[in-house]
Amino acid sequence: QEGSTLAQVKERGELNCGVNTGLVGFAAPDASGNWTGFDVAFCRALAAAVLGDPAKVKFVPTTGQTRFTALSSGEVDVLARNSTWTYSRDTDLKLDFIGVNYYDGQGFMVRSDLGVTSAKELDGATICIQTGTTTELNLADYFRANNMTYTPVNIDSNAEGEQQYMAGACDAYTTDASGLAATRAAFADPETHIILPEIISKEPLGPAVRHGDSNWGDIARWTLNALIAAEEYGVTSRNIEELVRSSENPEVQRLLGTTDELGAMMGLDAEWARRAILAGGNYGEIFAANIGEQTPIGLARGLNAQWTQGGLLYAPPFR
Amino acid sequence: MEHIERRIDRSQMTVSDEVAIDIRNMNKWYGTFHVLRDIDLTVHKGERIVIAGPSGSGKSTLIRCINRLEEHQAGHIVVDGVELTSDIKNIDKVRSEVGMVFQHFNLFPHLTVLENCTLAPIWVRKVPRKQAEATAMRFLEKVKIPEQAGKYPGQLSGGQQQRVAIARSLCMQPKIMLFDEPTSALDPEMIKEVLDTMIELAEEGMTMICVTHEMGFAQAVANRVIFMDQGQIVEQNNPTDFFNNPKSERTKLFLSQILGH
Amino acid sequence: MEHIERRIDRSQMTVSDEVAIDIRNMNKWYGTFHVLRDIDLTVHKGERIVIAGPSGSGKSTLIRCINRLEEHQAGHIVVDGVELTSDIKNIDKVRSEVGMVFQHFNLFPHLTVLENCTLAPIWVRKVPRKQAEATAMRFLEKVKIPEQAGKYPGQLSGGQQQRVAIARSLCMQPKIMLFDEPTSALDPEMIKEVLDTMIELAEEGMTMICVTHEMGFAQAVANRVIFMDQGQIVEQNNPTDFFNNPKSERTKLFLSQILGH
Amino acid sequence: MSDTHAQTVPFVRDTMLPSAAPPVRESGAIRWLRTNLFSGPVNTVLTLLGALIIWFLVSTFWDWFAHSVWNASSLNECRAIIAATWGEGARGACFAVIRERWNQYVFGFYPVELYWRPTMTFGLLMVALAPVLFSASLSIRRVVLGITAVVTLWAMVVLGAPAGWLIFAAAVLVAGLVASERNISWMLPFSLVYPLLGVWFLWGGTLWGPIFVLVGPLFGWLAWRALSRVSPMLATVVAILVTVLFWLVLAGDAARDAEALLPLSIDAVRSDRFGGFLLSLTIGVAGIALSLPLGIVLALARQSDMFLIKSLAVIFIEFIRGVPLITLLFVASLLLNYFLPPGTNFDIILRVIIMVTIFAAAYMAEVIRGGLAALPKGQYEAADALGLDYWKAQRLIVLPQALKISIPGIVSTFIGMFKDTTLVTFVGLYDPLKSMSDAVRANVEWKGIYWEPFIFVGAIFFLICFGMSRYSMYLERRLQRDHR
Amino acid sequence: MTDIRATATPPFRLSMLVNDQRYRSLTFQVIVFILVMAAAWWLVDNTIRNLALMGKSFDFGFLFQRAGYDIPQTPIPYTADDSHLRASVVGLLNTLIVAVLGCIAATVLGVIVGVARLSKNWLFARLMTVFVEIFRNMPLLLWILIVYAIFTEILPPPNAFRGEAATSGMILFDHVALTNRYTALPTLAMTNDPGSLDLGARITFNWATIAFVVVLVGGWFARRMIASWAQDVQDRTGSRPTTWWMSLAVMIVPSLLLIWYFGLHLEPPTLQGFNFTGGLNVSNSLVALWLALTLYTAAFIAEIVRAGILAVSRGQSEAAFALGLRPNRTMSLVILPQALRVIIPPLISQYLNLTKNSSLAIAVGYMDLRGTLGGTTLNQTGRELEAIVLMMLTYLALSLIISAGMNVFNARVKLKER
Ligand SMILES: Nc1ncnc2c1ncn2[C@@H]1O[C@H](COP(=O)(O)OP(=O)(O)OP(=O)(O)O)[C@@H](O)[C@H]1O
Ligand SMILES: Nc1ncnc2c1ncn2[C@@H]1O[C@H](COP(=O)(O)OP(=O)(O)OP(=O)(O)O)[C@@H](O)[C@H]1O
Ligand SMILES: [Mg+2]
Numbered sequence A: 001q002e003g004s005t006l007a008q009v010k011e012r013g014e015l016n017c018g019v020n021t022g023l024v025g026f027a028a029p030d031a032s033g034n035w036t037g038f039d040v041a042f043c044r045a046l047a048a049a050v051l052g053d054p055a056k057v058k059f060v061p062t063t064g065q066t067r068f069t070a071l072s073s074g075e076v077d078v079l080a081r082n083s084t085w086t087y088s089r090d091t092d093l094k095l096d097f098i099g100v101n102y103y104d105g106q107g108f109m110v111r112s113d114l115g116v117t118s119a120k121e122l123d124g125a126t127i128c129i130q131t132g133t134t135t136e137l138n139l140a141d142y143f144r145a146n147n148m149t150y151t152p153v154n155i156d157s158n159a160e161g162e163q164q165y166m167a168g169a170c171d172a173y174t175t176d177a178s179g180l181a182a183t184r185a186a187f188a189d190p191e192t193h194i195i196l197p198e199i200i201s202k203e204p205l206g207p208a209v210r211h212g213d214s215n216w217g218d219i220a221r222w223t224l225n226a227l228i229a230a231e232e233y234g235v236t237s238r239n240i241e242e243l244v245r246s247s248e249n250p251e252v253q254r255l256l257g258t259t260d261e262l263g264a265m266m267g268l269d270a271e272w273a274r275r276a277i278l279a280g281g282n283y284g285e286i287f288a289a290n291i292g293e294q295t296p297i298g299l300a301r302g303l304n305a306q307w308t309q310g311g312l313l314y315a316p317p318f319r
Numbered sequence B, C: 001m002e003h004i005e006r007r008i009d010r011s012q013m014t015v016s017d018e019v020a021i022d023i024r025n026m027n028k029w030y031g032t033f034h035v036l037r038d039i040d041l042t043v044h045k046g047e048r049i050v051i052a053g054p055s056g057s058g059k060s061t062l063i064r065c066i067n068r069l070e071e072h073q074a075g076h077i078v079v080d081g082v083e084l085t086s087d088i089k090n091i092d093k094v095r096s097e098v099g100m101v102f103q104h105f106n107l108f109p110h111l112t113v114l115e116n117c118t119l120a121p122i123w124v125r126k127v128p129r130k131q132a133e134a135t136a137m138r139f140l141e142k143v144k145i146p147e148q149a150g151k152y153p154g155q156l157s158g159g160q161q162q163r164v165a166i167a168r169s170l171c172m173q174p175k176i177m178l179f180d181e182p183t184s185a186l187d188p189e190m191i192k193e194v195l196d197t198m199i200e201l202a203e204e205g206m207t208m209i210c211v212t213h214e215m216g217f218a219q220a221v222a223n224r225v226i227f228m229d230q231g232q233i234v235e236q237n238n239p240t241d242f243f244n245n246p247k248s249e250r251t252k253l254f255l256s257q258i259l260g261h
Numbered sequence D: 001m002s003d004t005h006a007q008t009v010p011f012v013r014d015t016m017l018p019s020a021a022p023p024v025r026e027s028g029a030i031r032w033l034r035t036n037l038f039s040g041p042v043n044t045v046l047t048l049l050g051a052l053i054i055w056f057l058v059s060t061f062w063d064w065f066a067h068s069v070w071n072a073s074s075l076n077e078c079r080a081i082i083a084a085t086w087g088e089g090a091r092g093a094c095f096a097v098i099r100e101r102w103n104q105y106v107f108g109f110y111p112v113e114l115y116w117r118p119t120m121t122f123g124l125l126m127v128a129l130a131p132v133l134f135s136a137s138l139s140i141r142r143v144v145l146g147i148t149a150v151v152t153l154w155a156m157v158v159l160g161a162p163a164g165w166l167i168f169a170a171a172v173l174v175a176g177l178v179a180s181e182r183n184i185s186w187m188l189p190f191s192l193v194y195p196l197l198g199v200w201f202l203w204g205g206t207l208w209g210p211i212f213v214l215v216g217p218l219f220g221w222l223a224w225r226a227l228s229r230v231s232p233m234l235a236t237v238v239a240i241l242v243t244v245l246f247w248l249v250l251a252g253d254a255a256r257d258a259e260a261l262l263p264l265s266i267d268a269v270r271s272d273r274f275g276g277f278l279l280s281l282t283i284g285v286a287g288i289a290l291s292l293p294l295g296i297v298l299a300l301a302r303q304s305d306m307f308l309i310k311s312l313a314v315i316f317i318e319f320i321r322g323v324p325l326i327t328l329l330f331v332a333s334l335l336l337n338y339f340l341p342p343g344t345n346f347d348i349i350l351r352v353i354i355m356v357t358i359f360a361a362a363y364m365a366e367v368i369r370g371g372l373a374a375l376p377k378g379q380y381e382a383a384d385a386l387g388l389d390y391w392k393a394q395r396l397i398v399l400p401q402a403l404k405i406s407i408p409g410i411v412s413t414f415i416g417m418f419k420d421t422t423l424v425t426f427v428g429l430y431d432p433l434k435s436m437s438d439a440v441r442a443n444v445e446w447k448g449i450y451w452e453p454f455i456f457v458g459a460i461f462f463l464i465c466f467g468m469s470r471y472s473m474y475l476e477r478r479l480q481r482d483h484r
Numbered sequence E: 001m002t003d004i005r006a007t008a009t010p011p012f013r014l015s016m017l018v019n020d021q022r023y024r025s026l027t028f029q030v031i032v033f034i035l036v037m038a039a040a041w042w043l044v045d046n047t048i049r050n051l052a053l054m055g056k057s058f059d060f061g062f063l064f065q066r067a068g069y070d071i072p073q074t075p076i077p078y079t080a081d082d083s084h085l086r087a088s089v090v091g092l093l094n095t096l097i098v099a100v101l102g103c104i105a106a107t108v109l110g111v112i113v114g115v116a117r118l119s120k121n122w123l124f125a126r127l128m129t130v131f132v133e134i135f136r137n138m139p140l141l142l143w144i145l146i147v148y149a150i151f152t153e154i155l156p157p158p159n160a161f162r163g164e165a166a167t168s169g170m171i172l173f174d175h176v177a178l179t180n181r182y183t184a185l186p187t188l189a190m191t192n193d194p195g196s197l198d199l200g201a202r203i204t205f206n207w208a209t210i211a212f213v214v215v216l217v218g219g220w221f222a223r224r225m226i227a228s229w230a231q232d233v234q235d236r237t238g239s240r241p242t243t244w245w246m247s248l249a250v251m252i253v254p255s256l257l258l259i260w261y262f263g264l265h266l267e268p269p270t271l272q273g274f275n276f277t278g279g280l281n282v283s284n285s286l287v288a289l290w291l292a293l294t295l296y297t298a299a300f301i302a303e304i305v306r307a308g309i310l311a312v313s314r315g316q317s318e319a320a321f322a323l324g325l326r327p328n329r330t331m332s333l334v335i336l337p338q339a340l341r342v343i344i345p346p347l348i349s350q351y352l353n354l355t356k357n358s359s360l361a362i363a364v365g366y367m368d369l370r371g372t373l374g375g376t377t378l379n380q381t382g383r384e385l386e387a388i389v390l391m392m393l394t395y396l397a398l399s400l401i402i403s404a405g406m407n408v409f410n411a412r413v414k415l416k417e418r
């Protein structure tokens, strides 16, 4: 177990977590440099599970260019940077996506006064797009498939994309629908922008780890699953202490480590999941706190609801 | 002094009555500094005038005004019948009549000696190159360095360079030559070469104004020596009287310093 | 010639039997050009040798070989008992015994005169600064410019600079001094100052080898004059005989040119 | 006197003419205007053109600057204030963002309660630099150190530095001032340890680390002393080996043990907290300090007679100069991990500093080579003839002169490097120009603010770079005066 | 004589490795060589082990895979179906385009500013000084961002040109539209299209283009012939014939003929749908990058030009004036030939800098070599090692070509000096 990621992280006493350089709601530093966001919460949960302290995370801001390299070179232990799980990334880039923490799809945002109601009407349009993302490829494919032309305006960061779009340097801004919603929500006049109904791709976003260290992959995967499962079983950061003492549900007991030593199977202690949930709450709490409808981002759960609520979130059983 | 070996027979040289340069009441200021004050000076064709005076007395400024390298602010300067005003045509006319030799030669280092000499004739006088080169060679022969024609100025000694500078001016066949301390940047051995050349020019009757401290030269060739101080002409006389019998106190003082060593 | 006013009383000066420099069969090539050919030369302690010869005859090369600024390719050079091979220790030893004065002084312009003189004693001989400065002042006094100690070389005249260069070499308390045309870059007035200094050195019995064309100096101080041509020693003799009674044709020719003007 | 013939006869002036004032049109403002602005048709046109440009710039930007708002908490508030004060449709700058976020532009995400530490570090930097940069002029030293002392201490008090550190900083600053009056070379030891102190102040952690880093060369020196009689070269090799071995093998553990015995540490601040001008200055100063010696070594290597050394230097220099800095930064962030043993990982700021240093050193080497080539051969020969060995000759004779000649080039390399520190934005570091502004704009309040941060950041860069270029001119003049 | 040299060799001892001049440098070099080789081996070994650990290989096969992304500006035909290699070539061409345009513009502007700084006009000279200091002392990245922001924030979007109540109008007789996305330029249309020359790899050249190039190059040679004829006449007769109209004619008349023959005319871009079409849309990222590079580099070039002119002493122009040469002749015959020698070498290194600085295209999303090969391609394929190595080598080759050009030029200029 010497060179394993888990051992390294423990030895270092700190989890290196690759995040976006700044995407409001998902990962962004505030004025004093504290990172917050949906992806950030996962990192904290993982740190809590492994190291026992959600604060023991070093956030490494990565650009679209540097993110996978940072992971494969070992600069970060886990990449939680709204990255799409694709075949080639999983195989050729030698990453292991450990699950999906946000089901997304690529969409378009336009000004409502443009008079466009469908992406099919965007023939000849100028479209702002972040380089180095899957969206770039999806866009090319979509327009070819529909026999349309477009002019890409390549941008480097989300902030820049907003600037270009706001100034009218592009007719449409395309990125993951969640990002669009977040961007639109932050506008001074959100009602004058519409997000077109077409979702042109599947964008399952999830954390990734390096290929080859399955145990570390398991830890990350099951931390995510623990957060999802916690929501399913109604375990929240507020009632967790009580449930530890009183829960009758055997699945919850296993999850919280009151019975069975599930943690030991991954080289962790029994209370790993308890700490992960305590770090920022269960999946639902994290969602609500960072990107939910009460936040300026205002995303609905949609596909990201639990399977019991008609969504796609479905954590495998803890046993 | 000992450089000058021959004296010109002044009686042989004609000073015509025609006026070459006429300066009237000329004044010049640098900012508020009054460099030249009420200069009156008439130079006849064929005259050879030496201007002497302490440093900063305005000698250089005066002769630079004559070909309008400096602008005067009051009075008149008429050169060969052309008055120097800010009219560009007049300036051009005057400059092509007046040759000037500088203390630091100011040869063009990127051109050969021959090219230095033919540049102005070709571009200003519109002389065919062949002819310009022939003329240039003639003058290079006169200054005794025809064999250096193909070299670049950097490859010549100071004395040779100054002679090229003289030849370059002569190639424009000027009516008047101005010299501004032509020998003061030279090593002693080279001074002689240059002075010899100038004496030869004087013998041929060239109108010359020469700022110099070579008093031997002045005694040998000048018709007139002008002594300047504080921007004004303090004394002028023929060289014999000037050196032997200076009138003003300043002149006496200056001569005692100059001839002292 | 007229620079030299006094003659050394040679009888007073001792030339010991000890050998200071012994050059045997030395040859040197630049590429394929054979600059020095079969040089044999023995210099005793206290000897003062003047080397003369036409330009390009290898004089500079010879003395530069003696402190290994140039490498010889065949033969032996033994300086003060140490043979010059490519062994660095020997080279260092020889260099600290041999002082050298160059034609162009080669003072260090970024250091004051005093610093120029103390640099090598402090860094090579590891002399304490105080002591080095005291020595330096002594030698600056000897060359008669103690008052310039605080100035930079750029502020001195050529003659003063050359004297500083001599003092700088002396500060290393060398057993042998080499001079490579020490006066040829100087103006005539300054030559005297430097030659006087060198004569004084000679009077104190310093072993000296001097490349120079100052025949007056040679006659005044040298024990031996060596005449070189085409990389070989053509003639050597005491100065009196050398100048009055040269044997080889080349020497005669050379002397006639040198003494001609 | 105006009679022509009067001139041909002897003439003596009895009374000297007094100096007169120039004619009105030849003097004062009018003449100045005439000669400097309206001396000809072309000049007049140029003057008008210039005036037009100035008018255009002023009229375009005047009201924007005049209507600037310094007190607001969001862009919308700014706009509201501008609209309320100067009427609907008025344009105005919203410098409130600078007021609100200046600390981020200056310190990045450095912990607020520790702002005094970088402040002190850069204040003391001036003291450390004084013996090197302002060695010649007492008055300049007095001014620079005086201002530094006052500003640093004031800032530290304002930023809430603990009393102990205030006293420490004051002590060093006063010592600097005193040394500056007496003999500035007394401060040289401080200048020498400053790099380690500076690193410690900025990053914090245990002081034992820097101390043991210093101890390494000490052992090296001891080894050198012991062996230098036997063979200087062997001694040097051994000394370097001892030093490096000490650093690699012993220093880390020793520091840890010492820390356990006697804790000497301040709050550690991680690299990811660095940003803004703090980051730029850290990279810039480190790059400058490191690239000069490396550049000198490269230049000497390139001038060497040894074919292999020379070729290696040429290849290295030409390679580095042939590629854009940005690609080197990508190497630092993407490829360095390929080239190091699996599992090694070191600080991204350190990696960037290394790359920036290498980049600047290659340019520096060329600049210094120019200076070396300009030295007459006689200087080398004189040094040889005096028995100085290669290194002594280089250090005492050659480099002081070559560096002096190269000062303008060296400083412009520094300026270029300092400007280039903004490029770290492309490897995910928070430079003051782009990343920091993007981060500020990522907040809802400041979304859409562009010009004000640009102006603020640009102005600071301008001040620093312009200051450096003026300083190099001063230095050049001073050295010319000194030695010629 | 022959064996003299041989006798000088003393027997070899081990200590000579350190103490002997001849062997010492050899020893040192051998040690350095071993160290360098060891370091290189260490790096390569680490790389191999790291690659193995990550399960990656080092091969350039990815260059031939489908790129899958679009590029806004393609000097040669390119679609998302083309290979990464072709995308990289497109990027390289884009780098060259901005570099060449930048070098030309920066030279022109730099020379103007440099000369203007020496102008006697106080106001103008000061203004130029301010320009130079401002641009030299702030980061290039800042200028790129500012210029780009000016374009996007200040210029109108295309739909401001739409309809009756258009808030913006096209300039230059309705042929050019400045928008915040691009500058819409008119197309050159031909009524008599001669077809294209196909070079393979879908690179085509219209015969008309080729004809124009031929005519222009021919015209240039003709101009030189006219100049040498004029020189000849001047040499013979002294007066130089006025040739500017002839030069103009040989450059322009054949072109006019070609224009007439091919029926070449401008077709203004029209606003269709979202954007202007039918013309050439030069994206703002290119224009902004080009402009920022130009302004920034021009400030440096201005200083070089100024220093070059100042290096020619005042005496030179005075001597020329005294000979009666006019100021413009003085400039062309005396000052410039001398100043150029000082100016050219640093000028070329500014060209080098500009070319390398063009990699800051990343800030405005201009798809240059770094944006394609070192950007999207790297990202999509995950081949950072190969992509970056290839990219660095390409830049290196560009630099070496430029500096080789400089050396040739220097050698030629030097020759004239002696
Ligand atoms: N361009 C200028 N601006 C201001 N003052 C000047 C300028 N040129 C010369 N002067 C001043 O004008 C005065 C006369 O200068 P000028 O060169 O004519 O003297 P000079 O008699 O030739 O002296 P020298 O023998 O040293 O050459 C001097 O005091 C000089 O300082
Ligand atoms: N580094 C060198 N490489 C090749 N040839 C050289 C070198 N140095 C000197 N020479 C040649 O060696 C010969 C002897 O040179 P040296 O300088 O010793 O002559 P010299 O007698 O001192 O002449 P001078 O009186 O001119 O100083 C000359 O022909 C010279 O051209
Ligand atoms: Mg004068």
Ligand SMILES: [Mg+2]
Pocket (backbone or CB within 6 Å): C059, C060, C061, C181
């Ligand atoms: Mg010699």
